[in-house]
Amino acid sequence: MSDLTGFLGPAYLWVQAAHVTFVIFWMAGLFLLPRFYVYHQETIVGSPEDRAWIEREARVRSIILSPALVLVWILGIMLALHIDAFSQAWFHAKLALVVALSAYQGWLGSYGKKLASGQRPLSGKAVRLINEIPGIAAALIVVLVIVRPF
Ligand code: HEM
Helix, strand or coil, X not given: CCCCCCCCHHHHHHHHHHHHHHHHHHHXXXXXXXXXXXXXXXXXXXXXHHHHHHHHHHHHHHHHHHHHHHHHHHHHHHHHHHHCHHHCHHHHHHHHHXXXXXXXXXHHHHHHHHHHCCCXXXXXXXXXXXXXXXXXXXXXXXXXXXXXXX
């Protein structure tokens, strides 16, 4: 869409470009972190590898995931105000999915804390399955914003 009449004016397309860019960074982090957990789970608690994974995971969270989540939300809400998306059904569905994805990130954070404290609550297979969630959510979100089936 190239509606330049909203409050963002000609900046609209730039905001959209920035939104999609940070969505890519966010998704990269969401794919990476549970993959790290799969490898981390297999290390011996307290070993040098265990400590190395704890450090890598903390970096993915603080350098990629947290900033990307905040920026995607800010830019997305600006776009929503610009195109008056809050009155549209496709956007309600998208909002539900992005809230779920943000909650998923919260869950990833809590699972990482458990791993860091020496717990291994889930099997590697379960973590691999959970790793599919962001991909499925992203595919649904892209259909909602591009196709707008309702
Ligand atoms: C976190 C909260 C989010 C909000 C509030 C939000 C909101 C929006 C809005 C209102 C638009 C504008 C559509 C237009 O101008 O036509 C948009 C565009 C877009 N969003 Fe999001 N979004 C969010 C997260 C995401 C996520 C997680 C993804 C993908 C996984 C995503 C993918 C896209 C894409 C691909 C577009 C471009 C669509 C087009 O070219 O028209 N967004 N977003």
